[in-house]
Amino acid sequence: METKNTVLDIENLSVEFHVDGEIAKSVTDVTIKLHEGTTLGLVGETGAGKTTTALAALNLIQCPPGVIKADKIEVCGNDMLHAKQHELEKIRGKDISMIFQDPMTSLNPVFDVGTQIQESILLHEKLSREEAWEKAMQMLELVGIPRERGHEYPHQFSGGMKQRVVIAISLACTPKVLIADEPTTALDVTIQAQVLEMMKELRDKYGTAMIMITHDLGIVAESCDYVAVMYAGRIIEYGTLDEIFNNTRHPYTEGLFNSLPNIHNRVGKLKPIPGMMPDPRSIPEGCAFADRCPYATDECRRTLPETLKVNDDHVVACLRYNEPDFMIERSRKNG
Amino acid sequence: MGEVLLEVKNLQKYFSTPRGMLHAVDNVSFTIEKGKTLGVVGESGCGKTTCGRTILRLTEPTGGQVLFEGKDVSKYKGRELAHLRRDMQIIFQDPFSSLDPRMSVSQIIAEPIKYNKLLHGKEAIDARVLELMDTVGLSRRMVNSYPHELDGGRRQRVGIARALALNPKFIVCDEPVSALDVSIQAQILNLLDELQDSLGLTYMFITHDLAVVNHFADDIAVMYLGQLVEKAPAEELFDNPLHPYTKALLSAIPVPDTHAKNKRIVLKGEITSPINPGEECRFAKRCLYADDCCKGKGPELVEVKPGHFVACHHCGIANQ
DSSP states (O other): OTTSOEEEEEEEEEEEEEETTEEEEEEEEEEEEEETTOEEEEEOOTTSSHHHHHHHHTTOSOTTTEEEEOSEEEETTEESSSOOHHHHHHHBTTTEEEEOSOHHHHSOTTSOHHHHHHHHHHHHSOOOHHHHHHHHHHHHHHTTOOGGGGGSOGGGSOHHHHHHHHHHHHHTTOOSEEEEESTTTTSOHHHHHHHHHHHHHHHHHHOOEEEEEESOHHHHHHHOSEEEEEETTEEEEEEEHHHHHHSOOOHHHHHHHHHSOOSSOOSSOOOOOOSOOOOTTSOOSSOTTGGGOTTOOHHHHHSOOOOEEEETTEEEOOGGGGSTTOOOHHHHHHO | OOOEEEEEEEEEEEEEETTEEEEEEEEEEEEEETTOEEEEEOOTTSSHHHHHHHHTTSSOOSEEEEEETTEEOTTOOHHHHHHHHHHEEEEOSOTTTSSOTTSOHHHHHHHHHHHTTOSOSHHHHHHHHHHHHHHTTOOGGGTTOOGGGSOHHHHHHHHHHHHHTTOOSEEEEESTTTTSOHHHHHHHHHHHHHHHHHHOOEEEEEESOHHHHHHHOSEEEEEETTEEEEEEEHHHHHHSOOSHHHHHHHHTSOOSOTTOOOOOOOOOSOOOOSBSOOSSOTTGGGOSSOOHHHHSSOOOOEEEETTEEEOOTTHHHHTO
C-alpha cells in the first residue's frame, strides 16, 4: 500500500458554517488518504458532511460563512489550503476534478456540449482551439456519445447522456483525483449500470483515484476498494471494502445494512434506525449516534469515542470496543 | 383466488405533442386482489406514474376501462367521481412539493375530511387528525408545524396521513420512498406494511427500485415505454425473469454484498421514442435477442405459467 503515490491527503479537516450567530459543524476531524488508482466510497445519510468534505478538498467552500480548519489538504503535493486563486484554478480540473450530483443543472444551457468540454482543455493544456475541439470530441466518444452530437445543447440529451457529458468534462484533462458526488442518483438503474461500468473502465485506463460519494451500499460494494462511513460530520468507521462489509464493527454501519431491502431475502421486516441525525448546530458532546444506538450506555452520551484500530485495514470510533467482549449483532452472525 | 378489487382493461393514455401522439400508457391490463400489493416497476418515462394517475382519474384515460369493485369508474363524473376519491387515494413521490407550504400539518390532514364532509364540528375533526397522526407515527406536538419545519421522512408521514384520512380501500403509492435516505426509507416501508395489515389496504406501488418492491409486493408488473412487458408473482419474477428487459433490470441492481459477483447485462442502444411508436416490439432496439421477427408485429402478453405473463417473441430463446 505504501509503495503507491498518495494523491490526496487530508488531515484533521473541520468545516464550520457561521450563520446568524449559530455555528453548524458540518465536518469534524476528517482524515482521508487516497492512493493512485484506488477508489474510496464515502457513505452516509443526507447531511452527514460527505459533500462538504469533497468541496473542502477542492477548496470550493465559500468563506465566510464557511470556516475551514485542517492540518493539511494536499492534492498531488499541492497545498490547497494556502494556494492563491490563480494557482487553485490550475489545480482544479487538471489534478483534481469533481462530478456534481445533478447533471441537469451542472451543464451550461447556452453552450453546446462540445464547447463545454473544450473549455476545460483550453484552460489547462497548451493546445490550439482546433486541437482542443478534436480532443473534446475524443472524450465524447470515450463516454459513448457520437462526435456528431458535439454541437448539440444539453436540453437535447437524456439524463444519462448529460451525466456522461459531465464525466467527459471532468476527465478531459485526465485528473489524478476524481470526486464523484452521487454520480448516478439521478439516473435509472440500467443507465446507472452503464455509467458505473464506464467509470470503472476509465479508472483502469488512466489510473485515476476516485472518491465515490453515495448512500447506496450496493454501488460501494461494486466499485470501491475502501469505505469511509460518515455520521454527523465524523468518519465513524473506515477500512477496506471487505472489512467494512464482512467485519462490520460500528452500530451505525450495522444499522445502514439492516435498513436495506434485501433482494435475496423477502421475509422479515426491515430494521430501520430509529430517530434522526442530530442537528449540526447542536451536536451532543458524547457520541453523536448514542441516541439512536441500541448498544449505547450512559458513558457513550458523555464521552466522545476515540478512533480505535481493529486491524491494519480497519478503524472504528465506538466506545464500547473498550470492553473486551463487546460485539454487535452483525459480527456475531458473520463470526 | 381472492376477491378482485381493481381491474384495469386495455388502459390507454395518449398525450398530443407537436411531433405526434405520445403513447404514455398503451393497452395496459391487470388486476389487483383485495389486500394485496401490485408493484409497478420501470425506468423513468415508461408511463408508470401516468398509469397510476389515470386509474385515479387525475388524468382522463384515452381509452380502456378501470373496474373498481366491479363498476366501471372510467366514465364517472361529478358527484360519483368525488365519492370515488374517498375509496382511492394517492401518496405522492416528492414529500417536498406535494404539501402546501402555507398549511399546517393539521390543516393538511383535515382538508380531505372537511371537503368530503366526513365529520362535522371542529372537535371531531381535530380528534380524527390526532388519531391519524398517531397511526402514521407523527408526534402530536407537530400538529401546528408547517411542512418546512419537518424533514423528508416526517413530511412523507403527513402525506400518508392525508391519504388515510378518508379511509380509502385502495392507495396508489407513487415512489413514496425514493426521495428519502435509506434509514428513513425503511421506517416508511415498515409503516406502509403495518397499515396494510391493520386496515386491509390494497396498494399499487410504483417504483424504480426493484429491491423495494421485492420486499413489499405480492405481484410485480414491469413496464417499458407504456406497455406491460412482464407480470408475475414477486418471487417468480425474481427467480425466473423471462423478458430480456426484466433480466437486464434485475442484473443492473447493485447488490450490497462483496461476495455477490453477478454478471451484469449492460443495455446498449437508443431508447425508442414513445411518440408515434410503430407496431414493432418497443424494446427491440436495445434487446440482445432481437431479430427480424421482432421488427414485425409487437408481441402480445401471454401466460407462460400460471400467473406469469410475458410479452416477447423470443422468450424461449432468451432463456436458453
